[in-house]
Amino acid sequence: xxLRTATENGASVxxxxxxxxxxxxxxxxxxxxxxCTEARxxxxxxxxxxxxxxxxVCFAPHAGSTNEYGLIVDDRxxxxxxxxxxxxxxxxxxxxxYAGDERGVETExxxxxxxxxxxxxxxxxxxxxxxxxxxxxxxxxxxxxxxxTAREVVVDPEYGGPDARPLVTYGGRVALVLETxxxxxxxxxxxxxxxDIEAHRLRVLSVA
Numbered sequence: 001x002x003l004r005t006a007t008e009n010g011a012s013v014x015x016x017x018x019x020x021x022x023x024x025x026x027x028x029x030x031x032x033x034x035x036c037t038e039a040r041x042x043x044x045x046x047x048x049x050x051x052x053x054x055x056x057v058c059f060a061p062h063a064g065s066t067n068e069y070g071l072i073v074d075d076r077x078x079x080x081x082x083x084x085x086x087x088x089x090x091x092x093x094x095x096x097x098y099a100g101d102e103r104g105v106e107t108e109x110x111x112x113x114x115x116x117x118x119x120x121x122x123x124x125x126x127x128x129x130x131x132x133x134x135x136x137x138x139x140x141x142x143x144x145x146x147x148x149t150a151r152e153v154v155v156d157p158e159y160g161g162p163d164a165r166p167l168v169t170y171g172g173r174v175a176l177v178l179e180t181x182x183x184x185x186x187x188x189x190x191x192x193x194x195x196d197i198e199a200h201r202l203r204v205l206s207v208a
Contacts, residue, residue, distance in 0.1 A: 003035040037108070042094050054076060108202070135200045148179050151178065
């Protein structure tokens with residue numbers, strides 16, 4: 001019920017599901033459509049972890065562990081560490097079995113790193129991508145929403161082209177530069193310091 005309520009209220013819910021059997025033991029895509037934005041199938045047992053609103057974490061070892069305990073963390077810095085654990089071990093390398101948007105480019109992202117990885121090839125191909133960003137002004141801390149055309153991406157050049165980059169290589173500086181009615185705006189991810197905006201939600205409005 002909590003996941004369904006969150007999804008109905010507009011939250012983005014990313015669900016990693018482990019099953020001990022084959023694909024037939026997975027829930028049907030139609031059954032998870034009402035409780036998440038995207039679901040992926042993890043084929044190895046793992047700890048249970050949730051990261052909520054970039055602040056709260058719940059963690060427990062996997063069922064086969066000899067240690068029985070649970071953690072509840074209410075801290076933005078620790079939540080960032082657990083987010084990377086989730087992305088690298090429970091999300092990025094596993095295939096989705098349900099996605100709310102089945103097009104080649106997602107419409108919504110919670111992290112600029114995922115957005116940049118999809119948008120960069122479009123910009124290289126000469127496409128025009130319009131993006132809306134909700135986040136906070138890194139100077140004042142005030143909530144801000146901007147909309148504009150993606151002009152370029154900023155990624156450490158030592159990582160090579162986008163086709164060669166797994167998500168973990170985006171651990172360095174990553175940003176998206178938007179051309180807005182008020183000028184250029186540089187959008188960073190969680191914990192952004194040198195960019196104009198720390199993005200909390202990015203939505204691709206159109207690709208032309």
